[in-house]
Amino acid sequence: MDKRRLESFSDGVIAIIITIMVLEMKAPHGYDLVSLKPVLPVFISYLLSFIYIGIYWNNHHHMLHLVREVNGKVLWANIHLLFWLSLIPFVTAWMGENHFAKWPVVLYGFNLLMAGCAYFILSQSLIHLHGKKSSIAAAIGADRKGKLSVLIYAAGIGLCFVHPALGFACYLIVTAIWLVPDKRIEKSIGNKQ
Amino acid sequence: MDKRRLESFSDGVIAIIITIMVLEMKAPHGYDLVSLKPVLPVFISYLLSFIYIGIYWNNHHHMLHLVREVNGKVLWANIHLLFWLSLIPFVTAWMGENHFAKWPVVLYGFNLLMAGCAYFILSQSLIHLHGKKSSIAAAIGADRKGKLSVLIYAAGIGLCFVHPALGFACYLIVTAIWLVPDKRIEKSIGNKQ
Amino acid sequence: MDKRRLESFSDGVIAIIITIMVLEMKAPHGYDLVSLKPVLPVFISYLLSFIYIGIYWNNHHHMLHLVREVNGKVLWANIHLLFWLSLIPFVTAWMGENHFAKWPVVLYGFNLLMAGCAYFILSQSLIHLHGKKSSIAAAIGADRKGKLSVLIYAAGIGLCFVHPALGFACYLIVTAIWLVPDKRIEKSIGNKQ
Amino acid sequence: MDKRRLESFSDGVIAIIITIMVLEMKAPHGYDLVSLKPVLPVFISYLLSFIYIGIYWNNHHHMLHLVREVNGKVLWANIHLLFWLSLIPFVTAWMGENHFAKWPVVLYGFNLLMAGCAYFILSQSLIHLHGKKSSIAAAIGADRKGKLSVLIYAAGIGLCFVHPALGFACYLIVTAIWLVPDKRIEKSIGNKQ
Numbered sequence: 001m002d003k004r005r006l007e008s009f010s011d012g013v014i015a016i017i018i019t020i021m022v023l024e025m026k027a028p029h030g031y032d033l034v035s036l037k038p039v040l041p042v043f044i045s046y047l048l049s050f051i052y053i054g055i056y057w058n059n060h061h062h063m064l065h066l067v068r069e070v071n072g073k074v075l076w077a078n079i080h081l082l083f084w085l086s087l088i089p090f091v092t093a094w095m096g097e098n099h100f101a102k103w104p105v106v107l108y109g110f111n112l113l114m115a116g117c118a119y120f121i122l123s124q125s126l127i128h129l130h131g132k133k134s135s136i137a138a139a140i141g142a143d144r145k146g147k148l149s150v151l152i153y154a155a156g157i158g159l160c161f162v163h164p165a166l167g168f169a170c171y172l173i174v175t176a177i178w179l180v181p182d183k184r185i186e187k188s189i190g191n192k193q
Numbered sequence: 194m195d196k197r198r199l200e201s202f203s204d205g206v207i208a209i210i211i212t213i214m215v216l217e218m219k220a221p222h223g224y225d226l227v228s229l230k231p232v233l234p235v236f237i238s239y240l241l242s243f244i245y246i247g248i249y250w251n252n253h254h255h256m257l258h259l260v261r262e263v264n265g266k267v268l269w270a271n272i273h274l275l276f277w278l279s280l281i282p283f284v285t286a287w288m289g290e291n292h293f294a295k296w297p298v299v300l301y302g303f304n305l306l307m308a309g310c311a312y313f314i315l316s317q318s319l320i321h322l323h324g325k326k327s328s329i330a331a332a333i334g335a336d337r338k339g340k341l342s343v344l345i346y347a348a349g350i351g352l353c354f355v356h357p358a359l360g361f362a363c364y365l366i367v368t369a370i371w372l373v374p375d376k377r378i379e380k381s382i383g384n385k386q
Numbered sequence: 387m388d389k390r391r392l393e394s395f396s397d398g399v400i401a402i403i404i405t406i407m408v409l410e411m412k413a414p415h416g417y418d419l420v421s422l423k424p425v426l427p428v429f430i431s432y433l434l435s436f437i438y439i440g441i442y443w444n445n446h447h448h449m450l451h452l453v454r455e456v457n458g459k460v461l462w463a464n465i466h467l468l469f470w471l472s473l474i475p476f477v478t479a480w481m482g483e484n485h486f487a488k489w490p491v492v493l494y495g496f497n498l499l500m501a502g503c504a505y506f507i508l509s510q511s512l513i514h515l516h517g518k519k520s521s522i523a524a525a526i527g528a529d530r531k532g533k534l535s536v537l538i539y540a541a542g543i544g545l546c547f548v549h550p551a552l553g554f555a556c557y558l559i560v561t562a563i564w565l566v567p568d569k570r571i572e573k574s575i576g577n578k579q
Numbered sequence: 580m581d582k583r584r585l586e587s588f589s590d591g592v593i594a595i596i597i598t599i600m601v602l603e604m605k606a607p608h609g610y611d612l613v614s615l616k617p618v619l620p621v622f623i624s625y626l627l628s629f630i631y632i633g634i635y636w637n638n639h640h641h642m643l644h645l646v647r648e649v650n651g652k653v654l655w656a657n658i659h660l661l662f663w664l665s666l667i668p669f670v671t672a673w674m675g676e677n678h679f680a681k682w683p684v685v686l687y688g689f690n691l692l693m694a695g696c697a698y699f700i701l702s703q704s705l706i707h708l709h710g711k712k713s714s715i716a717a718a719i720g721a722d723r724k725g726k727l728s729v730l731i732y733a734a735g736i737g738l739c740f741v742h743p744a745l746g747f748a749c750y751l752i753v754t755a756i757w758l759v760p761d762k763r764i765e766k767s768i769g770n771k772q
Contacts, residue, residue: 005200005254007584012208015591018665020216023599025669031677050665054658061584061654075254079247086211086243090218098224198393198447205401213409268447272440279404283411291417391586391640398594406602461640465633472597472629476604484610
C-alpha cells in the first residue's frame with residue numbers, strides 16, 4: 001500500500017489543528033492596546049502549541065520521507081497520533097484562558113506526553129514493517145531524543161505540583177531539543193543520495 | 194477520469210470533519226480538575242466519533258486503492274457519503290451535551306446508518322464501473338461486514354427505546370468489527386503484487 | 387506552470403467551505419425530538435448549500451481535468467471563484483436562521499449569481515489560455531448551461547420580491563440542471579481516450 | 580528532500596486560513612437588509628484579508644514552482660511564514676469589529692509587516708539552498724517589490740497615528756503592487772521552457 005494518502009491525510013489534519021487554534025483567540029471588544037492584554041496568555045499558549053505542531057509535522061515529514069510502504073497497523077498508529085494532536089487546541093485554550101494554572105498545565109503536559117508516546121509507537125510500527133536493517137530503522141536508531149522527551153514531559157508534569165512554571169519550563173526544554181532539525185534522518189537521506 | 198482529486202478532496206473533507214469536532218469541546222471556565230467533569234461526556238462522544246471517522250477514512254483508503262477510474266456517478270456517491278459524515282460533528286455534540294439521552298443516541302445511530310448505506314452505495318457504484326470480475330469486486334465481495342453493520346445500527350436504534358445504553362453498545366460493536374483492518378482488501382493487494 | 391497546486395488548493399478551500407457550514411448547526415439544548423425543530427430550516431439551508439458546493443467541486447474537477455496549464459490570470463480567476471464560494475456559509479446561515487425570509491433568500495441568490503459569473507470567467511480564461519481549438523474550448527462550447535443558470539438566478543432574485551418561495555424554487559431548478567453530470571466534458575474525455 | 584509535502588501542507592494551512600475568516604462574519608439576527616449593515620466593516624476587512632492571503636498563496640505557488648529541493652531551514656522558514664498568516668483572521672476580526680480604529684489597524688499592519696519579513700526570510704533561505712546562480716535566485720533577484728512592501732507597511736503603521744485611514748490606504752497600495760502577477764518569475768519560467 002502506498003504512503004501518499006497517509007501523508008496527505010496527515011497534512012490535512014495537522015494543517016487544520018495548527019490553524020483552528022487561532023479561533024480560540026477571540027477578538028477583544030475594546031479597540032485600544034490595553035484590551036489586548038487578556039488575549040496575551042492565550043497568545044503565548046497558541047505560540048507554544050503552534051511550535052509543537054510544527055515540530056510534529058516536521059518530524060512526520062522527515063520520517064515518512066524514508067518510508068516505502070504502509071499497512072493497516074501503521075495507518076492506525078498514525079490516526080492514534082493525530083488523535084492526541086487533535087486535542088492540543090482544547091488543552092491550549094484551557095491553559096491560556098486560565099493563565100497557566102496548575103491543572104491546565106498538567107493536562108497540557110499529559111497531552112504532549114501521550115502524543116510523544118503515539119509518535120514512538122508510529123515509528124516502531126514503521127521499523128517493524130521495514131525491518132531492522134532498513135534506512136528508516138537506521139535513521140531512527142535508539143530514538144534517544146524521543147525517549148528523552150517523554151521523560152522530560154513526565155518530569156514536567158510532576159514539577160507542576162511544585163509550581164506550574166517549572167512544568168512549563170520542562171515543556172519549553174523539549175521544544176528546544178526538537179527545534180534542532182533531526183540530523184540523523186537528514187544525514188541518512190544525504191548518504192543515500 | 195482519474196481518482197487523484199477524488200482522494201484528495203475526500204481526504205480534505207474527512208480531515209476537517211475529524212478535527213472540527215474538537216471545537217465542540219469548549220475549554221471549561223474553572224481551572225481545577227473537577228471543572229473538566231462536564232466535558233467528559235463530550236469527550237467520550239468525540240472519542241467514539243473520531244474512531245468512526247478514522248475507520249471510514251481507513252476503509253475509503255483501502256477501497257480507493259483498488260480503483261482505477263471514477264465517473265460522475267462515483268463522484269456523487271462519494272459526495273453523498275461525505276454529506277452524512279459531515280453531520281457527525283453535529284450529532285456528536287448533541288449526544289455528548291445531553292449525556293447520551295435517548296433521542297440524541299437514536300439520531301447518532303441514524304446518522305451512522307445512513308453513512309453505512311452511503312458507503313455501500315459508493316462501493317456498489319465502483320463495482321458497477323469496474324465490472325464484476327475486477328479486483329475491487331473480488332475484494333469487496335458480498336460485503337458481509339458492511340451489511341452486518343447496517344443491521345446492527347438498525348438494531349441499536351430500536352434498542353435505544355428500551356435503554357440508550359443498549360443502542361450505544363450496538364454502535365460500539367460495529368466499531369470493534371471495523372477496527373480489525375479489512376483483510377480481504379489487504380489480501381487482494383498482496384496477491385496482486 | 388502546472389495545475390497540480392491549483393487543484394489541491396481549490397480542493398482544500400472547497401473541502402473546508404462544505405464542512406464548516408455544519409458548524410452553524412448548533413446542537414440544540416433540549417434532548418427530545420422536538421428540540422431539533424428549530425434546527426430544521428438551518429438543516430435544509432445546509433443541505434442545499436452542500437449540494438451547490440458539491441456541484442461546483444464536481445464541475446471544477448471535470449473542467450480542470452482538461453486543463454494542461456495555468457497562468458496568473460487563471461490563478462486569480464480561480465481565487466475569485468473561491469471568494470464567492472467562501473461566502474456561502476454566511477448566506478446559508480442567514481437564510482436558515484431567518485426561515486427563508488425575503489432578503490436572506492435574495493442575498494443567497496445574489497451569492498450564487500456571483501459564483502456563477504466567477505465560474506464563467508474562470509472557464510473563459512482557461513479557453514483564452516488554451517486556444518479556441520483546444521479540447522477544453524470544445525468541451526465548454528457555448529456554455530449554455532452556465533449562461534442559463536445565471537439567468538435563472540437573476541430571475542429568482544426578482545421573483546423573491548413576489549414571494550421568497552418562488553426565488554428559492556428557481557435556485558432548486560438550477561440545482562437540478564447541474565446535478566446531471568456534464569456530459570459534454572465526459573464525452574470529450576471519452577473521445578480522447 | 581522533496582518539496583511536495585511542503586506545498587501540500589502550505590496549501591492546506593493557507594486554504595484553512597482564507598476560509599475560517601468567514602466564520603467571524605456572524606449571520607445577523609434581523610432578516611431585513613439594514614441588519615446587514617453592522618456586518619459591512621467585517622466584510623470589508625474580510626475582503627482585504629482574502630486578497631492578501633490570495634496574494635501570498637499565489638506568490639508562494641510561483642516561488643515554490645522554481646524550487647528543486649528543501650531542507651530543515653526552509654521547512655521552518657515556511658512554518659514561520661504560516662504562523663504570521665495564521666494570525667490574520669484574528670487581526671482581521673479585531674479590525675472589522677472596531678470599524679478600523681487606530682490600534683486594530685496598527686496591529687493589522689504589524690501582522691502584514693511580519694508576514695512580509697517572513698516571506699523575505701523564506702525566499703532568502705531558498706536562494707541560499709539553491710545558490711546564487713540558480714533560476715530561483717535569478718527570478719527573485721533584488722526582491723525590490725518585497726522590500727518596498729515592508730517599507731510601505733512600516734510607513735502605514737506610522738501614518739495610523741495621524742489617521743487610521745492613511746495607514747489603511749498604505750496597505751491597499753501594497754495590495755495593488757502585488758495583484759499584478761510576478762512577471763519576473765513567470766518570465767523566468769517562460770525562458771526555461
